[in-house]
Amino acid sequence: MPALIFCLLLVFAALLPAAYGQEGAVDAPKASPIAEALDPLLEARLFSSASVGIQVVDVDSGEEVWSHQPDVALVPASVTKVLTAAVALRTLGSGFRFQTDVLGGGEISPEGVLQGNLYVLGGGDPTLVVEDIWKIQRDLGTLGIVEIDGSLVFDDTGYSDNGLIPGWNKGVDEANGPAYFAPLGALSVNQNTTCLVIGPAAEAGLPARVDLETPSAAVEIINQTTTGSARSRAWLKVEREVSKDGLSVAFTVSGNVPLGAESSRVYRSIADPTAHFISVFERMLKDRGVKWKGKAVRGTVPSDAVLLVRHRSDALNSVLSVMNKQSSNIVAEQVLKTVGGASSRAPGSTTSGIEVMAGYLESLGVPRGEFNLVNGSGLSRDILMRPSHLTAVLVDLYHDKRVGPEFQASLAVAGVDGTLRRRLGSGDAAMMRGKTGSLNSVFCLAGYIHAGDGRTYAFAFLVNGFSGSTSPVRALQDRFTEALLALPPRSGETAP
Numbered sequence: 001m002p003a004l005i006f007c008l009l010l011v012f013a014a015l016l017p018a019a020y021g022q023e024g025a026v027d028a029p030k031a032s033p034i035a036e037a038l039d040p041l042l043e044a045r046l047f048s049s050a051s052v053g054i055q056v057v058d059v060d061s062g063e064e065v066w067s068h069q070p071d072v073a074l075v076p077a078s079v080t081k082v083l084t085a086a087v088a089l090r091t092l093g094s095g096f097r098f099q100t101d102v103l104g105g106g107e108i109s110p111e112g113v114l115q116g117n118l119y120v121l122g123g124g125d126p127t128l129v130v131e132d133i134w135k136i137q138r139d140l141g142t143l144g145i146v147e148i149d150g151s152l153v154f155d156d157t158g159y160s161d162n163g164l165i166p167g168w169n170k171g172v173d174e175a176n177g178p179a180y181f182a183p184l185g186a187l188s189v190n191q192n193t194t195c196l197v198i199g200p201a202a203e204a205g206l207p208a209r210v211d212l213e214t215p216s217a218a219v220e221i222i223n224q225t226t227t228g229s230a231r232s233r234a235w236l237k238v239e240r241e242v243s244k245d246g247l248s249v250a251f252t253v254s255g256n257v258p259l260g261a262e263s264s265r266v267y268r269s270i271a272d273p274t275a276h277f278i279s280v281f282e283r284m285l286k287d288r289g290v291k292w293k294g295k296a297v298r299g300t301v302p303s304d305a306v307l308l309v310r311h312r313s314d315a316l317n318s319v320l321s322v323m324n325k326q327s328s329n330i331v332a333e334q335v336l337k338t339v340g341g342a343s344s345r346a347p348g349s350t351t352s353g354i355e356v357m358a359g360y361l362e363s364l365g366v367p368r369g370e371f372n373l374v375n376g377s378g379l380s381r382d383i384l385m386r387p388s389h390l391t392a393v394l395v396d397l398y399h400d401k402r403v404g405p406e407f408q409a410s411l412a413v414a415g416v417d418g419t420l421r422r423r424l425g426s427g428d429a430a431m432m433r434g435k436t437g438s439l440n441s442v443f444c445l446a447g448y449i450h451a452g453d454g455r456t457y458a459f460a461f462l463v464n465g466f467s468g469s470t471s472p473v474r475a476l477q478d479r480f481t482e483a484l485l486a487l488p489p490r491s492g493e494t495a496p
Contacts, residue, residue, distance in 0.1 A: 038056075045472075053386065057394075070386065074384065080332075086407065089317075089400075094403050097315055100125055102118065103308055151293075152294070156186040179268065181269060183270070186273075187277040188277065196267075200260060222250060232256055246272055325412045325417055327437075336354070381442075387446075387462055408433060434447025446460040459480075
């Protein structure tokens with residue numbers, strides 16, 4: 001028996017090299033091409049100095065193929081708009097259009113007098129501009145209206161919570177009114193911003209020219225500028241002060257504009273969307289020579305008012321392209337309010353819109369306790385989402401035959417347009433579509449990559465808490481994209 005055991009041991013020892021390798025060590029499982037491509041990124045200092053969450057998912061199988069802390073909750077910034085676009089398309093449909101209606105409170109006489117009030121009903125169109133108001137009034141003219149025997153009544157009750165974007169309480173922005181922090185309203189024009197056009201006078205020593213691109217009684221200009229010599233140093237300072245009643249805003253412009261310099265444009269938010277809309281509409285109506293007997297006031301449209309003119313926005317898929325490619329906060333917020341109104345059959349609100357967003361995430365298997373939503377634009381440090389939440393949305397929309405193509409088309413194309421137009425420089429850059437998001441110490445990216453192995457991947461790459469410039473974060477995200485674009489074709493497949 002001992003001899004038999006000894007022989008068996010010899011046989012087992014002879015088989016060891018085949019099972020364990022010539023050196024007697026167990027062969028490590030061979031890394032996947034994706035792991036080989038992306039694992040080296042983990043050596044970057046950013047992974048130890050900041051909070052980073054990444055997930056890459058094969059859209060066809062729905063399986064994760066690579067990740068780093070995919071279930072850590074992070075601030076997504078404007079990548080939140082991915083979720084906003086998803087619920088908008090699913091709730092409203094890609095063909096939805098915002099409407100701004102003008103109605104009459106009586107008959108139009110043969111002499112062109114509207115017998116009653118003229119009503120303007122806001123539908124929350126975030127893309128309506130002053131040229132659209134011109135067209136609305138031109139259409140009124142084709143009806144023969146030259147006089148209104150009543151008042152101009154403006155109805156902004158389509159939203160129940162007009163005002164500033166919730167969740168962003170940065171004092172300097174509340175004071176300065178940057179364009180990305182414009183107030184929200186069911187009656188909006190020019191994205192609730194005003195444009196100050198500043199240029200030199202004809203002679204040095206005179207005040208520089210400061211004009212409003214769109215005149216409005218709700219905006220006052222206090223010009224303290226000078227026109228300097230052609231060789232003088234250019235500088236400008238714009239101070240903003242909202243009136244005590246919150247309806248108008250005054251801009252004090254100081255500085256020096258060199259003689260012969262080109263005009264510059266400064267965009268700032270107005271104070272009250274409805275007051276601004278009323279003033280713009282009223283002034284343009286006067287310029288057309290239309291008279292009215294009453295006042296320009298806020299109110300509601302009676303049920304018996306007759307539709308005179310209806311202005312419709314571009315289809316939602318086009319509106320979402322503006323939202324995602326340009327990362328427009330006001331578009332995102334008013335789209336979300338409209339989603340909430342359509343879902344609740346009540347005036348739109350951020351709260352009702354967030355409820356739709358939360359319900360959608362739940363339908364994807366995401367428990368409510370894993371995320372925190374505040375608004376639709378991502379302009380808040382209180383919003384928390386996981387990379388895995390975002391990839392779940394991206395995978396779901398990729399397979400949605402009803403609105404998936406419109407969703408993908410709304411995203412910026414790397415190296416081509418939107419906020420990704422300057423990202424990556426190779427000819428393959430356009431194989432990545434995505435949504436960026438940034439705040440101080442926050443830099444995020446999510447979207448789709450049509451990789452070199454012939455597969456399409458949904459990804460989310462969120463970075464929080466870094467210090468200094470965004471350049472190292474941007475460079476790492478670009479390396480991540482380039483590594484996936486450079487994957488070798490799989491057997492039997494060719495690179496896209």
